[in-house]
Structure formats: C-alpha cells, structure tokens
Amino acid sequence: MTIQTVGVVGSGTMGSGIAQTCVQHGFRVFLYDLNDAIVQKAFTQIKKRLNRLVEKGKMEEQTFQDSISRIETCTDLSLMKACDLVIEAVPEKINIKKEIFQALDEHCPEQTILTTNTSSFSVTEIASVTKTGERVAGLHFFNPVPLMPLVEIVRGVKTSEDTLKKLAQFVSSLHKDPVVCEDTPGFIVNRIARPFYNEALKIAGERLAKPEQIDRIMKKAGRFKMGPFELQDLIGIDVNFSTTETVYNSFFGEERFRPHYLQQRMVQSGKLGRKAGEGYYPYEN
Amino acid sequence: MKTKSFTVKVAGEGSLADSIIAQLRETGHQLEDQSAVHSNFDIVIETTNLDIDQKKKLLVEIEKTLPKETVILSTCLGVTATETASWLQHPERLVGFAAFFPWEDCELVELAPALQTEKENVEKAKQFFEEVGKEVEVVEDGVGLVFPRILSLIINEAAFALTEGVASAEDIDKAMMKGTNYPMGPLRWADHIGIDDVYAVLAGMFKETGEDRYRPAPFIKKMVYAKWFGKKTGRGFYQYD
Numbered sequence: 001m002t003i004q005t006v007g008v009v010g011s012g013t014m015g016s017g018i019a020q021t022c023v024q025h026g027f028r029v030f031l032y033d034l035n036d037a038i039v040q041k042a043f044t045q046i047k048k049r050l051n052r053l054v055e056k057g058k059m060e061e062q063t064f065q066d067s068i069s070r071i072e073t074c075t076d077l078s079l080m081k082a083c084d085l086v087i088e089a090v091p092e093k094i095n096i097k098k099e100i101f102q103a104l105d106e107h108c109p110e111q112t113i114l115t116t117n118t119s120s121f122s123v124t125e126i127a128s129v130t131k132t133g134e135r136v137a138g139l140h141f142f143n144p145v146p147l148m149p150l151v152e153i154v155r156g157v158k159t160s161e162d163t164l165k166k167l168a169q170f171v172s173s174l175h176k177d178p179v180v181c182e183d184t185p186g187f188i189v190n191r192i193a194r195p196f197y198n199e200a201l202k203i204a205g206e207r208l209a210k211p212e213q214i215d216r217i218m219k220k221a222g223r224f225k226m227g228p229f230e231l232q233d234l235i236g237i238d239v240n241f242s243t244t245e246t247v248y249n250s251f252f253g254e255e256r257f258r259p260h261y262l263q264q265r266m267v268q269s270g271k272l273g274r275k276a277g278e279g280y281y282p283y284e285n
Numbered sequence: 286m287k288t289k290s291f292t293v294k295v296a297g298e299g300s301l302a303d304s305i306i307a308q309l310r311e312t313g314h315q316l317e318d319q320s321a322v323h324s325n326f327d328i329v330i331e332t333t334n335l336d337i338d339q340k341k342k343l344l345v346e347i348e349k350t351l352p353k354e355t356v357i358l359s360t361c362l363g364v365t366a367t368e369t370a371s372w373l374q375h376p377e378r379l380v381g382f383a384a385f386f387p388w389e390d391c392e393l394v395e396l397a398p399a400l401q402t403e404k405e406n407v408e409k410a411k412q413f414f415e416e417v418g419k420e421v422e423v424v425e426d427g428v429g430l431v432f433p434r435i436l437s438l439i440i441n442e443a444a445f446a447l448t449e450g451v452a453s454a455e456d457i458d459k460a461m462m463k464g465t466n467y468p469m470g471p472l473r474w475a476d477h478i479g480i481d482d483v484y485a486v487l488a489g490m491f492k493e494t495g496e497d498r499y500r501p502a503p504f505i506k507k508m509v510y511a512k513w514f515g516k517k518t519g520r521g522f523y524q525y526d
Binding site for chain 1: 384385390391392394395420422424425426427430431432434435436438439441442443445449450451452456457459460461463464465466467468471496497498
C-alpha cells in the first residue's frame with residue numbers, strides 16, 4: 001500500500017499547513033474540523049496562501065487549481081476511513097486527542113496509519129486508547145509547516161517498523177527530512193533547544209548580561225540566526241513558556257528544564273512578543 | 286588612524302591558543318613564543334580550560350616574569366575571572382574573556398572584568414580585541430560567560446539524548462539544523478570546538494553552583510578521559526580521518 005489519501009484532523013495553523021503541504025505534493029486530503037464555518041475558513045486561508053505563490057510566480061495557475069481540487073473539507077470523522085494516513089493536529093488537550101483516536105480506531109480499516117502531531121504528549125499514551133498501537137505513531141511537523149523541512153517521526157512503545165518505514169517514505173515525498181526518534185519528552189528539537197532559551201533567561205535573571213547583549217552575543221559569537229530573546233518574541237513567549245513547562249513536567253521536574261520566573265512574568269504581563277506588540281523588545285504593529 | 290601594534294604572548298592549552306596565534310601573525314602583531322624569557326609584553330593571553338590547577342600554575346609562573354602593567358587576558362570557560370585573578374600578585378591586571386574555537390569564525394569576543402580588575406585594563410583589553418578585528422561585548426563575570434555557557438548546555442542535552450537512545454547522532458544534528466535553524470548540529474559543533482573545552486564549562490558551572498542542571502552528561506565525561514576531544518584528536522561524537 002502506498003499513501004495517496006491523507007486525512008488531517010484539525011484545521012488550525014498546524015493542520016492547515018499540513019493539508020497545504022500534502023496537496024502541493026500530490027496527495028488527496030480530507031480536512032476535518034468540528035463545524036463547517038471553521039473548516040471553510042481554513043480552506044480559504046490555504047487557497048490564499050497558494051494563490052500568493054501563483055502571484056509571486058512560484059506556482060503555475062494549473063498547479064494551483066490541481067492542488068485546491070485535491071482538498072475536501074469535512075465535519076464527519078467517519079470519512080477518515082477513506083484515508084491511508086490520518087494526521088491529528090487538534091489543540092494540545094489530551095482528552096480531545098484520546099477521543100479522536102478512539103473514534104479513528106473504530107472507523108479506519110486496519111491498514112490506515114494513525115498519527116498525531118502532538119509536541120506535548122506521549123505518543124504511547126495517545127495510542128493506548130486504540131486496539132492497534134502498531135499503526136499509531138507521532139508525526140511532528142514544525143511551524144510554519146510549508147517552510148520548515150523537518151518532521152520528527154515518533155516511535156511509540158508499540159509502533160511497528162512497517163509503520164515507521166511508510167511514514168519516512170511519506171515525509172520524503174513531501175520533500176521534507178524525516179528523523180526517527182523515540183517517544184521521550186520533547187522528542188529531539190523541543191528538548192535539546194530548551195537550554196537555548198532557559199539558560200539565556202537564567203543568565204539575564206542573574207544580571208550577568210542584558211537580553212539585547214545575549215542576543216547579540218549568540219548571533220555574532222555563535223552564528224545563530226536569531227538570539228534567544230528575539231526568537232521567543234517571534235514564537236510567542238507564552239508558547240515557549242508552555243513548551244518548557246511541558247518538557248519539565250514530563251521529565252518529572254528534572255532541574256535541567258526548570259522554567260524561569262522571568263519568562264512567567266512576561267506571560268503574566270501579557271507582553272507575549274510580536275503578536276502582542278511588545279515582548280522583550282517593543283514592536284510597532 | 287595609526288593602528289597600535291601590541292606585543293603579545295600566548296600561553297596555555299585548549300583549542301584556542303593556536304588559532305589566536307595564527308590570527309595575530311596575520312594581523313602583524315609582535316608575537317612571542319611561550320618560552321620567551323624577556324618581559325616586554327603589552328598583553329599576555331592564557332587559554333587553559335580543562336585543568337584548572339595547571340591554569341593556576343601557569344599563570345603564577347608567567348606573572349613572575351611580567352612588569353605589573355602587563356594585562357593578562359585569561360579564558361573564563363571553566364572558572365570565573367575573579368577566582369583566576371585571586372591567584373595573582375596583581376589581580377587588578379586580569380581581564381576574563383570567553384570564546385570558543387574556531388576563533389576565526391567568531392565575530393565577537395565576550396569580556397568580563399574580575400571584581401579586582403582595574404577599569405583601564407578592561408579598556409586595554411577591549412582595544413586589543415578590536416584591534417585584531419573582533420567586536421567586544423562586556424558582560425559580568427561568570428563561568429563560561431554567555432555563548433560558551435549556553436552552547437555547552439545545548440551540547441550536554443544532546444549528549445544526554447544520544448546516550449538515552451532518543452535518536453542517532455546524525456539525526457539529532459539534522460533535527461536541530463532543520464527543525465530550528467541551528468548553524469551546525471550540536472554534536473558536530475562540539476567536535477569542532479573540542480570536547481575538552483565544552484566539558485570545562487559544564488564541570489566549571491557544576492562546581493561553581495552545585496546545581497544538578499549543570500551536571501556533565503556521563504558520556505561527555507568519559508570522552509574526556511578517553512581523550513575523544515573531537516576533530517583535533519580524530520574522535521569525538523563522530524570519527525575523523
């Protein structure tokens with residue numbers, strides 16, 4: 001079986017980015033969300049983004065038409081039975097995810113691969129509500145999905161080799177780079193990147209250097225494209241803080257991941273970064 | 286503007302010394318080798334990081350030959366500038382700095398005065414680094430200062446993840462470059478810097494603070510014992526010919 005039809009459950013930023021990337025690479029997509037208004041809005045966004053590519057001369061008009069004709073929106077989860085692969089990308093609430101996987105497990109034939117785009121939860125936990133953990137895996141995309149080349153394929157305790165192999169092929173056919181990792185907190189990127197933010201915050205908290213200085217040093221001595229504070233402003237300080245909290249809690253309070261109160265104060269103050277007009281730096285919106 | 290030429294002596298172990306010497310030669314500064322006995326140096330640069338006792342011995346020896354105006358620039362990767370200054374007869378002459386190999390890739394050098402450092406010596410140090418083409422950022426004294434401290438912790442986490450079997454070294458490096466735009470994967474980066482210098486920062490932070498957060502990954506510690514220092518010894522997280 002080769003993957004041809006992909007179901008995307010959840011049409012937020014990640015879900016619609018995943019759906020867009022799939023249709024751009026020739027896959028048929030069923031895009032699901034709770035009601036028609038939400039999912040139509042996401043579809044309109046996808047059309048807009050693809051249209052911008054046409055305007056910029058980066059995509060042929062015909063390719064655009066072909067791509068959008070491959071998307072079908074739906075509000076009925078049982079339609080996922082027509083898919084070879086389902087990617088769940090709903091908000092990070094464990095109970096919602098478990099309900100969805102239970103339903104998917106019932107609706108989908110056993111050859112359908114079921115994946116979650118979670119960055120916070122254990123794939124093994126999500127798979128535990130299904131009768132068929134072998135076909136369940138993590139498929140962790142990065143934001144913005146159409147641009148970021150990495151996909152982490154996460155092996156749950158029960159995930160089969162065959163499932164992993166098919167997912168790696170699928171990721172490559174999206175012209176992205178797959179890496180396989182074990183079902184451990186933060187997987188690879190969200191775990192190893194923690195000190196970039198956390199230690200920078202600790203250094204700022206110890207008044208050894210100012211955030212602007214730390215950003216300058218990391219770019220000019222370390223050749224990072226962005227410093228830890230300007231990058232938090234871009235990502236959203238609340239989003240970054242919540243990733244840190246999740247990794248910290250998933251490691252049962254391992255000290256290396258302990259969040260910093262300075263970051264929490266930023267969240268509490270509503271200075272969340274660029275989207276709020278102010279974070280560590282002021283922005284003119 | 287007339288550029289100032291400094292007479293410089295470079296001493297110590299670690300990856301940095303050789304590349305600093307090479308750059309000073311290129312930029313036309315008077316360079317004295319480690320065995321030079323005369324004492325007319327404007328600046329002495331000392332770069333030992335792994336063995337702090339050795340660093341202390343070396344600095345004490347060097348200071349005996351110096352007039353008291355000579356400024357000593359000493360790396361504070363594994364120890365604070367303030368502790369380093371405490372070993373000297375004239376602690377006010379010491380200025381800490383931090384950089385990771387390769388020296389030619391870093392546009393910017395971090396300087397940190399010790400508590401004992403005299404202000405004018407910080408200015409001299411700044412002038413010197415600017416003269417050899419580096420930007421300077423003056424920060425407060427602390428083990429590893431900013432960039433080496435942050436990067437060493439990223440490398441430490443990558444080493445923990447590797448030994449826990451989260452993913453292969455290649456995949457860890459690939460993930461950090463493609464998933465979050467790092468200029469190099471942390472494990473290969475560590476091999477380039479030198480595992481000895483990375484370990485010096487981690488062990489120094491751990492000793493200084495007693496916080497488990499800085500505990501060196503056991504595998505990095507083993508690599509140091511086995512002299513798997515990275516590219517320069519042919520073996521680190523990867524193998525080199």
